[in-house]
Amino acid sequence: MNFQNTAYAALLASSLLLIGGCDQAEKAAQQMISKTAEAAKQAIDDTHKAAEQALNEATGGRLIEQEQPEKERKESSHTI
Structure with a gap:
């Protein structure tokens, strides 16, 4: 009977250690x-900043002209 009590205590202690180890592993993960x-996130931000800088240098600091809205294109085609 003493052996069984010792075995149960050892099993309980090892289970508690295992659970404690799992919690530590989860926190570390x-x-x-x-x-x-x-x-x-920092790498994405750095890449975005570098892309903006490269675009700025390529365009000489000017914004790329956006397409005219559809209404303005129609009006300009009528005047031709």
Whole structure:
């Protein structure tokens, strides 16, 4: 009977250690995911900024002329 009590106590203790280890692993994984998400966001922001700068340099600082609205195109075609 003493052996059974010892076995149950060992099983309970190992279960508690396993659960505690799982909680620590989950917290570590959440921290890693958070840091990875922040790094990805920063990379996207940096890429966006570099693309805007390259576009600005390519256009000489001017905005690219947008297409005329449909109404203005029709009016200009009538005057020709």
